[in-house]
Amino acid sequence: MIQVQNLCKNFGERRVVQDVSFEIERGEIVGFLGPNGAGKTTTMRMLTTFLSPDSGDATIDGESVRKHPLEVRRKIGYLPESAPLYPEMTIEPYLDYIGQIRGVDRTARRIRIAEMVDQCGLTDVLDREVGQLSKGYRQRVGLAATLLHDPDFVVLDEPTSGLDPNQIVEIRNLIKRIAEKKTILLSSHILPEVESTCDRVLIIAFGKVVANDTAQGLTARKQGGTVFTVGVRGPLDAAAAAFRGAPFVATVERLGAEAVGARLLLTTRADQGAVQGDKLFEFAVKNGLVLTELTARRESLEDVFAQLTRATGNSN
Numbered sequence: 001m002i003q004v005q006n007l008c009k010n011f012g013e014r015r016v017v018q019d020v021s022f023e024i025e026r027g028e029i030v031g032f033l034g035p036n037g038a039g040k041t042t043t044m045r046m047l048t049t050f051l052s053p054d055s056g057d058a059t060i061d062g063e064s065v066r067k068h069p070l071e072v073r074r075k076i077g078y079l080p081e082s083a084p085l086y087p088e089m090t091i092e093p094y095l096d097y098i099g100q101i102r103g104v105d106r107t108a109r110r111i112r113i114a115e116m117v118d119q120c121g122l123t124d125v126l127d128r129e130v131g132q133l134s135k136g137y138r139q140r141v142g143l144a145a146t147l148l149h150d151p152d153f154v155v156l157d158e159p160t161s162g163l164d165p166n167q168i169v170e171i172r173n174l175i176k177r178i179a180e181k182k183t184i185l186l187s188s189h190i191l192p193e194v195e196s197t198c199d200r201v202l203i204i205a206f207g208k209v210v211a212n213d214t215a216q217g218l219t220a221r222k223q224g225g226t227v228f229t230v231g232v233r234g235p236l237d238a239a240a241a242a243f244r245g246a247p248f249v250a251t252v253e254r255l256g257a258e259a260v261g262a263r264l265l266l267t268t269r270a271d272q273g274a275v276q277g278d279k280l281f282e283f284a285v286k287n288g289l290v291l292t293e294l295t296a297r298r299e300s301l302e303d304v305f306a307q308l309t310r311a312t313g314n315s316n
Contacts, residue, residue, distance in 0.1 A: 001026040001183055002047075002153065006056035009042050016042045018207040019056070026152070029179045031194035031215075032187045034204035035309045040187055041081075043204065044155050047185070048078040060153055074103075077151035081158040083142030087131025091122055091141055094130060095148060102149040109148075116144035120174060136167030143174060147182075154178065157187045172197065191301045201301070205309040218304050226275050228266045229255070230284075231293025236262045242287045248272040248279065263293065 002024040009017040017039040024030050034040035045051040047058050049069035057064055063071040086094055092113060099109035117123055120140040125133060130141055139159060146154060159175065160168045172193060178184070179197070188194050194201060195215040203211040203218075211218055232239040236254065243252050248268050255263040268275040277294050284291050 001061055002058070002185075004043075004047070004056075004058040007043065007046060007053050007058060008055040009039070009046060009051065010054050016207055017046070017053075020204065020207070020209055021056075022202055022209055022212055024183060024185065026183050028200060029184045029186060029198045031198035031201045032185055032204070033189075033191070033194060033201060033305060038204045038309065039207040040204050041157060044078075044157055044185065044187060048076055048155055049073055050078075074149070075151055075153055077146035077149070077154045079142050079146040079154075079156050079159060081161050083138060083145075085130045085138060085141060085145075088129055090129055091117070091126050091144075094141065095144060098145045099148050104149055112148050112150065116148055119147075119177065120144040121170070134167070136163050136170060139163065139167075139171055140174070143171075143178070147178065151182070153183045153185075155185045155187075158189065159186070160188065160190060160193065168193075191305060195301050203305060203308055210308045211304070215301050219301060226268045227297040228268070228277065228280060229293060229295045229297060230264045230266055230280070231291060232262065232264060233290040233292050236264070239289050240264055242289060243283075246280075246283050248275050 004020060004022050007017055007020040008015065020039070020043055032040055032044070042051065046053050046065060047060070049065050049072050053066060057066050059065070060072045060075050063075065065072050086097075089097070095113045095116060096109055099112065104112060117126065120143055122137070122140055122144060125137055130138060133141065143159070146156075156175065160171050163171060168190070175184070175186070176197060186194065186198060199214070201211065201213065201215050201218060202209060230239075230243070240252050240254065243249050243264065243266055249266055250269045251265075251267045253265040255265055266280070277296055281291065281294060
C-alpha cells in the first residue's frame with residue numbers, strides 16, 4: 001500500500017533525510033523510531049505532503065506524494081505531535097468544520113461525527129470548549145479529526161507525548177482499536193509501547209533507515225541470536241551433545257557443575273532469525289530430552305535502539 005523510494009530532504013546545506021526506502025503493507029502497524037534529529041518527523045511530513053521531497057518519491061495506494069498530493073491527502077489521516085485544534089470551539093462544531101474541509105457531505109458528516117465521538121470516548125465532554133480539556137482529551141479530539149474522513153492510512157506522531165500514565169493507557173487502547181481496520185505508521189519514544197503494539201519496527205538514524213524488522217527479530221539479530229537458559233533432567237553431556245546437533249543452535253555452554261539435572265546456555269544462530277522457544281521444545285521432545293526450564297534471554301528494544309542510533313543529532 002505504501003512504497004517509499006530513495007526519499008531525500010535538505011534544509012539548507014544539511015541533508016536531513018538520505019535515500020530512505022521502505023514498504024508498508026495494507027493492515028500493518030509499523031513503529032517508526034529515531035532520536036531527535038534523525039529525520040523521522042521530516043520523513044512523516046513528506047509522506048503526508050506537508051513537505052515536498054527534494055528527490056525520491058513515495059506512493060500511497062499508487063498515488064505519488066510529489067505528483068498527486070491532493071489525492072494522497074484524501075487517503076491519509078495525520079495527527080502531528082501538537083494536534084492543530086481550535087481551543088474556542090466545542091467538539092461537535094469543530095469536527096463538523098473539519099469534515100467540511102475534508103469534503104465529507106452533510107449526511108455522512110453527522111454519521112461520522114457520532115461514530116468518532118463514541119469511538120474516541122468524547123461523549124462526556126461534548127459541551128466543553130476544546131481549550132478547557134485535558135491533554136488526554138485534546139489528543140482524543142485530534143484522533144477523531146484525523147479519522148473523520150475514514151482514511152485507510154493513518155500517521156500518528158508521538159500521540160502519547162506529554163500524557164500521564166493513565167492517559168497513555170487510554171490513548172494506547174484507542175490506537176489498538178483503530179488499528180483493527182487501518183494501516184498505521186506510529187512514531188513514539190515509548191519503546192515498550194511500540195514493541196507491544198506494532199507488527200514491525202523501522203528505525204531511522206543519521207537520516208537513513210538502519211533497521212527494518214519485528215521487534216523480536218531486531219533484538220535476536222543484534223545479539224547474534226536468541227539466548228536460552230535450558231534446564232535438563234538426565235545426563236547433561238548427552239543433552240549438550242543433542243543440542244549441539246540442532247541446525248539452529250550456534251553454541252552450547254554448561255551452567256553449574258552437576259552431571260544430572262543441570263542447566264545449559266544455548267545461543268541460536270543469527271542466520272536463523274528469531275528462534276522461538278517452541279522450536280527448542282519440539283527438538284527436545286524429538287530427541288527424548290526432558291526439560292525443566294526454558295527461558296529466553298534477549299536484549300531489549302531500548303538496547304538495540306541505543307546501539308543503532310548513538311551519536312545522532314539533536315534537532316528534527
